[in-house]
Amino acid sequence: xxxxxxxxxxxxxxxxxxxxxxxxxxxxxxxxxxxxxxxxxxxxxxxxxxxxxxxxxxxxxxxxxxxxxxxxxxxxxxxxxxxxxxxxxxxxxxxxxxxxxxxxxxxxxxxxxxxxxxxxxxxxxxxxxxxxxxxxxxxxxxxxxxxxxxxxxxxxxxxxxxxxxxxxxxxxxxxxxxxxxxxxxxxxxxxxxxxxxxxxxxxxxxxxxxxxxxxxxxxxxxxxxxxxxxxxxxxxxxxxxxxxxxxxxxxxxxxxxxxxxxxxxxxxxxxxxxxxxxxxxxxxxxxxxxxxxxxxxxxxxxxxxxxxxxxxxxxxxxxxxxxxxxxxxxxx
Amino acid sequence: xxxxxxxxxxxxxxxxxxxxxxxxxxxxxxxxxxxxxxxxxxxxxxxxxxxxxxxxxxxxxxxxxxxxxxxxxxxxxxxxxxxxxxxxxxxxxxxxxxxxxxxxxxxxxxxxxxxxxxxxxxxxxxxxxxxxxxxxxxxxxxxxxxxxxxxxxxxxxxxxxxxxxxxxxxxxxxxxxxxxxxxxxxxxxxxxxxxxxxxxxxxxxxxxxxxxxxxxxxxxxxxxxxxxxxxxxxxxxxxxxxxxxxxxxx
Numbered sequence: 001x002x003x004x005x006x007x008x009x010x011x012x013x014x015x016x017x018x019x020x021x022x023x024x025x026x027x028x029x030x031x032x033x034x035x036x037x038x039x040x041x042x043x044x045x046x047x048x049x050x051x052x053x054x055x056x057x058x059x060x061x062x063x064x065x066x067x068x069x070x071x072x073x074x075x076x077x078x079x080x081x082x083x084x085x086x087x088x089x090x091x092x093x094x095x096x097x098x099x100x101x102x103x104x105x106x107x108x109x110x111x112x113x114x115x116x117x118x119x120x121x122x123x124x125x126x127x128x129x130x131x132x133x134x135x136x137x138x139x140x141x142x143x144x145x146x147x148x149x150x151x152x153x154x155x156x157x158x159x160x161x162x163x164x165x166x167x168x169x170x171x172x173x174x175x176x177x178x179x180x181x182x183x184x185x186x187x188x189x190x191x192x193x194x195x196x197x198x199x200x201x202x203x204x205x206x207x208x209x210x211x212x213x214x215x216x217x218x219x220x221x222x223x224x225x226x227x228x229x230x231x232x233x234x235x236x237x238x239x240x241x242x243x244x245x246x247x248x249x250x251x252x253x254x255x256x257x258x259x260x261x262x263x264x265x266x267x268x269x270x271x272x273x274x275x276x277x278x279x280x281x282x283x284x285x286x287x288x289x290x291x292x293x294x295x296x297x298x299x300x301x302x303x304x305x306x307x308x309x310x311x312x313x314x315x316x317x318x319x320x321x322x323x324x325x326x327x328x329x330x331x332x
Numbered sequence: 333x334x335x336x337x338x339x340x341x342x343x344x345x346x347x348x349x350x351x352x353x354x355x356x357x358x359x360x361x362x363x364x365x366x367x368x369x370x371x372x373x374x375x376x377x378x379x380x381x382x383x384x385x386x387x388x389x390x391x392x393x394x395x396x397x398x399x400x401x402x403x404x405x406x407x408x409x410x411x412x413x414x415x416x417x418x419x420x421x422x423x424x425x426x427x428x429x430x431x432x433x434x435x436x437x438x439x440x441x442x443x444x445x446x447x448x449x450x451x452x453x454x455x456x457x458x459x460x461x462x463x464x465x466x467x468x469x470x471x472x473x474x475x476x477x478x479x480x481x482x483x484x485x486x487x488x489x490x491x492x493x494x495x496x497x498x499x500x501x502x503x504x505x506x507x508x509x510x511x512x513x514x515x516x517x518x519x520x521x522x523x524x525x526x527x528x529x530x531x532x533x534x535x536x537x538x539x540x541x542x543x544x545x546x547x548x549x550x551x552x553x554x555x556x557x558x559x560x561x562x563x564x565x566x567x568x569x570x571x572x573x574x575x576x577x578x579x580x581x582x
Contacts, residue, residue, distance in 0.1 A: 009425075009426040010426075191447075194447065194448045194449075194450070195447050195448075197450045197451060197452065198446055198447050198448055198449055198450065198451055199438055199442075199443075199444045199445075199446040199449070199451045199454075200444055200445055200446055200447050201447075201451070202431070202434075202435060202438065202444075202451045203435070203438075203444050205427075206424050206427065206435055209424040209425060209426055209427065210422055210423070210424050210425075212386065212418075212422060213418075213422040213423065213424065213493075214435075215386075215405075215406045215407050215410070216384055216386070216406055216407075216410050216415075216416055216422075217407075217410055217435060217436050217439045217493070217497065218407050218408075218410030218411040218439040218440070218497070219407055219439060219444065220405075220407045220408075221407075224444070227445070
């Protein structure tokens with residue numbers, strides 16, 4: 001997997017083709033914005049909760065793509081940040097602090113702190129060792145959560161209601177919560193997009209291509225990576241905050257290594273290092289999972305081989321596939 | 333004598349049982365082009381890695397611009413104004429030539445902890461990078477990815493990156509390595525023009541280039557400086573001829 005991350009150059013469009021790079025995200029986000037309008041034709045609650053889930057995971061996938069696609073830092077413990085964000089909501093709510101103005105800052109701060117502490121250690125390693133050490137830290141968070149007896153231990157923690165906002169029940173409405181999640185996703189997407197083009201992003205991407213060169217230019221590569229790691233951890237923390245509110249439930253399973261693996265599969269399926277791919281891959285993964293699960297209870301037997309085939313035959317992900325087809329069409 | 337820009341004192345480095353740098357002392361004076369020559373395995377690249385901070389010496393002192401940098405990490409030395417190029421081209425393959433150089437400009441101008449503004453739209457970064465590319469005759473290839481450049485062009489790009497750092501000392505590890513006769517002549521021209529703008533340490537196997545460019549030459553053999561002197565003196569020294577030059581000048 002380290003090789004996958006190293007081989008594919010991330011996409012950063014140049015200024016001359018800038019307008020074209022807006023088409024795909026505009027289509028994607030227009031679709032997300034329009035989905036609640038379809039609600040009247042179908043089971044609205046089901047549709048909203050499904051797509052809300054897609055957008056929440058897309059936020060986590062974007063933050064992971066930042067690390068994997070643009071920094072070649074294959075984090076295999078990314079679910080831990082989501083879990084920490086979710087547990088911040090659950091634990092605070094169980095003590096009567098059910099307001100987002102408390103829970104959100106705490107969720108972000110807790111995931112940032114965890115990212116900072118684990119980043120200090122894990123960013124000193126490279127390649128496979130980085131994968132293993134982030135996995136280890138992720139499992140550490142998982143087992144810690146499992147042993148939190150006052151907060152449900154293995155069984156997790158049920159929330160009475162969604163977070164209030166300054167005392168108001170704003171998020172209780174599914175549509176409102178949908179659009180709040182949507183705005184979070186757009187904001188995170190725009191932030192990531194700006195980040196990879198910024199001065200900071202240039203250094204971070206440069207370190208991926210040739211670390212020694214960046215060091216001899218005077219950049220302390222380790223620090224830039226640590227900052228990126230903390231930022232990505234906070235974004236995943238935000239998605240954990242939203243996930244706890246979406247499901248009204250928090251459990252250690254949110255931090256399991258399977259969940260971290262799923263996040264990686266989402267971005268690989270969509271095409272790493274492109275941000276758009278992270279959103280598309282997440283949607284494809286979760287919708288396919290939902291669809292297959294409706295077919296048969298043995299859906300994993302179809303889903304697994306499908307993912308293997310997708311990775312083997314479409315190494316650039318869904319985004320790479322669509323680019324390939326577009327090029328063919330234009331030439332033909 | 334003027335204060336040396338760089339002075340190495342009693343530098344020592346072992347790789348296992350192999351003594352690669354052996355009690356080595358060397359001064360680089362302001363404005364001079366100091367060539368470092370020696371047979372393969374003499375320890376030239378190891379020495380340069382110690383100067384730029386990628387390898388820590390086992391013993392000895394490195395003083396750069398009056399400051400002891402022996403314990404300073406490579407990134408810190410670069411920020412003090414020590415630039416280097418690599419024998420094996422070390423550019424960022426998926427960055428354009430201009431971006432490669434702009435990163436060097438960015439390293440010395442303002443904070444790089446800026447997260448929002450598009451760096452490619454910063455006019456002064458690009459303008460200064462463009463000037464460095466012009467200096468090495470690569471301006472017309474500015475938009476090409478480094479991986480699309482020819483080998484010789486990438487060698488020139490290495491130089492441009494080092495120039496854009498506005499260094500107080502430029503360390504060039506075999507800038508002509510692997511280039512053809514024509515490209516190599518072009519690079520000599522470029523170096524001829526750069527000479528005097530800042531002190532340069534030049535490691536090079538191309539003796540024609542060395543003797544055309546150097547103000548002083550040091551001969552490195554088995555991790556020691558055999559002698560340091562003007563090119564003509566070094567070239568005719570019997571010890572040097574016996575140890576290194578013999579077969580090449582014959």
